[in-house]
Amino acid sequence: MMSSSFYLLILLALASFAYMQGKRRAFSLSGTGGGSRKLHSRPGYYGMLTAVWCVLPALLVFGFWMVCSDTILTSLAMKTLPASMQELSSDQANLLVNDLRNLVAGSVAARDINPVLQEAANQYRGMEQIGRIALAVVMFSAALFSASLVYMRISPEMRARNHVEKIVQIGLVLCSTIAILTTIGIVLSVVFESIRYFQHVPVSDFLFGMKWSPQMAMRADQAGSSGSFGAVPVLAGTFMISGIALSVAVPIGLMAAIYLSEYANSHVRSWAKPIMEVLAGVPTVVYGFFAALVVAPFIRNSGEMLGLSVSSESALAAGLVMGIMIIPFVSSLSDDVINAVPQAMRDGSYGLGATKSETIKNVIIPAALPGIVGGVLLAASRAIGETMIVVMAAGLSANLTANPLETVTTVTVQIVTLLVGDQEFDSPKTLVAFALGLLLFIVTLVLNVVALYIVRKYREEYE
Amino acid sequence: MNSDKKESTMDKVNRGLAKRYRKERRFRLFGLGAIITSVAFLGLLFVSIAANGWTAFQQTEILLDIHFDAEKFDVDALAAADYGALVKASMRELFPNVKGRQDKRKLYKLASTGASYALQDMVASDTSIIGTTRKVWLPADDEVDMFLKGYIPRDVPESDRRLTDKQVSWIDQLVADGRLEKKFNMTFFTAGDSREPELAGIRGAAVGSLFTLAVTLLLSFPIGVATAVYLEEFAPKNKWTDLIEVNINNLAAVPSIVFGLLGLAVFLNVFGMPRSAPLVGGLVLTLMTLPTIIIASRASLKSVPPSIREAALGVGASKMQAITHHILPLAMPGMMTGTIIGMAQALGETAPLLMIGMVAFIVDVPGSVTDPSTVLPVQIYLWADSPERAFVERTSAAIMVLLAFLISMNAFAVFMRRKFERRW
Structure with missing residues (x-):
């Protein structure tokens, strides 16, 4: 890594040299009489062109080497292994390649080194050395060659x-x-x-299965060795938490937007709006900590006082905090659409003797409804894709339940738990996270597209 | 009279008025209530974090008389000396009547395991102290710390707390002797992560965040501005530019964790980039913040009046010259504001970084963008998961640091907007 940044620094120096030379040549060609007026472009452009052509080919060579060197060197080093080791199945060959890489990186304890492999690793290192020198030669000669080509062609007529x-x-x-x-x-x-993933598990089992327990047993004869991958409980949990969040955020956010745009004077607006923005700017990991530390114990204690059994990772706590998080989202979108309703409609309503609240309820909200619905859909997509709050405050066990006091899990929680830590990219346990990711992507994409369509379509009506 | 027989419309209206006004007031109160609820939530959030976290800026330290016995040190192998024994010896000296292995072990537990590292550093930096006796302030164990801060209650049965009655009496004696004091917690700002709360700090995470943000800024600002310039100034109105616009709008709404999946599948698995590296984190966050920067930059370019463009073209500038010499400088404050807001988002982002392995337990402070590291929000997530009580206050304190960064970034953006805002 050191030497690659060193190469780039040298290249930068070469480029600035090329710039100055190009500029100087342009000046000298313009001669004494008319000065730079004889030139087609200002002298700096000649310098820039030289510099650009100095950098571009070199960067191409450099990028190619960065991307391909490892593959090329590994395959060359593997060729040096004895024939017996080359006729392995692809899995074993992959293992060997991994060992080789570790050896090259020097991250293996000295005693479990295979001498043959060590030989190959030394080979690799040697070739890498040669490769680096070759890279420097090719890169800088390409830079100098193309730069001097441009330099030679500099003339007053050059565009x-x-x-x-x-x-x-x-x-x-x-x-x-x-x-x-x-x-x-x-x-x-x-x-x-x-x-x-779907080569391991049929699509229908994934979409309609009612049981979710992705832990695979190590050995085939262990209980529950197959794991079950029914996404229904996970989706149900996701929608429950998002539903709780929306039922908190939509009324509060909408009323806040109505108050701010219809009732509040400029003084109230000037401090209430920034506070809403702060609420939107708090990182989600902070909300998650807040949910786990303050809200969940509070809900559990108050539930116990009422004689209810509340899980310490209840859907209610996560949903409530997520609701707080998306309040500013709902309110700023609703604010936009409420402000887009023409003043003439309000004046017409007041003229008929309606009070302000009657005007809002009977005129403004119906007029702004499509926009509000669009905003709510966007908020829903945000809630479904939200990760940190649920990872920290919701549970892991996938219960198919309608009781918000119990533990449920969500798509994002499962993706995080399956992909953090050790991953095996040949087991359904790891791959299912990508299937969940695909599901998440599709659901949020559809919600966004529909929401944007609604908002755009109805905004045009008043323009 | 007419009104005796038939009620006028006016009467009907008047009769209903009181009720309608009541409704009006109630509706208004609901609106005010919504605002107050949001503000209250925000207040509760800040107050609970601050109440939990402010104590973490102090750490209990214990004053010990350490004999740097010359016999115990081999000048050539200073690291091999048993520094833990020095701490234990001086603890024994303080409490000569503690007998029995169990009790002694309990006594030793009052000092942090990090005390021996502190001594080692002392000796390494100044070998002349060998052979002398020094009074040294050393970190106390996190349980002692929690006890002094009042998180471990005194008046509960012994079995209900993490400290035994004996330990409590020793602590009381140490406090009475002035040997146990709360001091400013420098470790929190200078150390990397640790399993021991009293030795854990945010420096590693903060430096990791810095590297990650640097990569993000270096990539997303030029690319974002270039995209905005192309779309606003050059792009012909056709299917291709429409496609780009639709893509940008959709990317702005894609859940952040999906970007993490992209990073894992493409950057780590296909390109074979290192796991847990700020370089990859910065790449993922670049893709995430690009839409924010592009949208802000386009708005900023749009607000430059066309007369400036036309004037530049009129005196013979090429289109590119008009843009680089006149339009970009005028649009720059708006673009920078958008970039700062995008950077603030990136600084607070956690989920995609979990996917690319920035969640590993890393003690060392990273030295380059390819070293394994973690970032502030992920550190908060890791600490929030730790069972020790002392990590709760450290989590809250780390959150306070993160929020301080975010608030100052946003305040700077607001300041820029106010200072450079122009009405044409």
Whole structure:
């Protein structure tokens, strides 16, 4: 790692050198008479073009090496192993490759080193040394070659600015495609692993199974060795906690938005709105700690006073705190749509003698309803995807229950528990997390698309 | 009279008025109640965290007379000396009448296991103290700390608390001798994570957060601004740009844990990047904060009046020159505000980082972006999971530190907005 950043620093130095040389040449070519007026572009552009062409090819070489060196070196090192070790099944070969990597990284205790493998690791290290030197030679000669090519071609007629601008514009387009690449990356990563999962467990068992216990036994003869992967209890728990959260957040958030936009004077607004923003800015891990430390014991104690048995990881506690978290979300979205209702509709209602609350209930809310529904759907998608609060305050056991005082689990909790710690990417226990992730992605995506559609469609009506 | 026979509309209205006004007042009160409830929740959150956490900024220390006996030290192998024995010897000296193995062991437990490391550091930094006797303040055990802070009640049966009656009497004597005092908890700000609460600190997590945020900022700001510039200034109106816009809007609403799955499947499994590294954490958070930055930057670009663009083009600037010389500088404050808000989000994010292994127990303070490390919110999550009572206050204290960072970042964003806001 040290030497790669060192290479990049050298490249940077080369680029600034190229910039200065390019600029100087442009100046000297412009001659004495007219100065830089004879040039097509300002001298800096010639320098920039030289520098850009110095950096680009070198970076390409460097990136290629960074991505591929490990694969190439490993396969070369594996070839040096004796023939007996090369005719292994792919699983065993993978193990060998892992051992080799550990040896190269030097993270194996000295006594369990296989001498043959050690030989291969030494080979690897040797080739890596050579590779690094070769990389430096290729990278810097590419940089110097292309930079001097540009340097030679510098002439007053050269359209340096247009070239530079073209390159920058290509860079801009590439940056803007990252959003698309991210989406593709998300879809591919969850879909691929899910497909591997569904080779182990049928889709119908996953979607309609009523029992969830993903722990797989180590040996085949142990009890419960198969594990069961029915997502219904997990989904039910998710919807219950989100439902509790929404039943807290929607009334409070909506009333807060109505009060702020219709009743409150500017003084109240000026301190109430920032407070709402603070509520939205508190990290979810803080809410989770608050739920586990304050809210859950409080609910349990008050339940016990009423003679109810309340689990210490009740759905109610998690849902309540999640509700607090999404209050600002509901209120800011509702605020937007309520403010979008034209003043003429309010004035018409007042003109007929309606009070303010009657106007709100009979005119403004019906007019703003689609927008409010859209906002609630967005809040629901946020609640379903929320992770830290439920990880810290909700339980792990998947109960199919309608009692909010019991423990339930959610999709996000299961993803976290299955993927934190040791992972085996060939066991359904790890892969099912990606299937849950796919489910989560689809549900939130649908909610978002529908919500955005509703909001957009009804906003147009008043414009 | 007409009104005797037939009630006028006015009367009907008047009769209902009192009721309608009552309803009006009630509705208004509901609204006010909603605001007050939200504020109260926020207040309760802050108060309970502060009440739990402020004590963590103090740590009980114990004053011991340590004999750095010259015979026990081999100058060539200072690390091999038994520093624990020094602590034990001086504890025995304080309580000469404690006999029996069990009691002695209980006595030794009053000092932290970290006391011996502190002595080792002392000797390593200054070998001249060998052969002398020094009065040294050493960390006390977390149970002692909790007892002095009042979290372990005194007046309950012995079996109900973590300290025995004997230990309590020793503690009382030490306090009476002035050998047990609460001091400012420097360890909390200078140490990495530890299984022992009295030795645990947030420095490792804070440095990890710093590295992660640095990677996020270096990647997301240029990419976000470049995307915004392309979409606002260059992009033709076609299917492709529509697709990009739809994607950006959807990514803004994708649950954060899904980004973690992407990081695990793509960055770790496909590209083989190191687990638990701030580099990967920064990459994942970059993808997450990009939509925020892009949306803010576009709004900021949009607010630059077209007259400036046209004037630049009119005096012969190329489109790129108009953008880089005139529009970008004017839009920069708005873009930076959006970036700071995005960074604040990234600083508070936990779930995706759990997926890429930043949840490991790491004692060392990371030294580069590829070292295994954790970040502040994940440290909070880890401590919140620990059973020791002393970790509850440390969790709360870490939350206070995190919130202080977030609030100052947001305040800075508000300040920037106020200072550079322009009405054209």
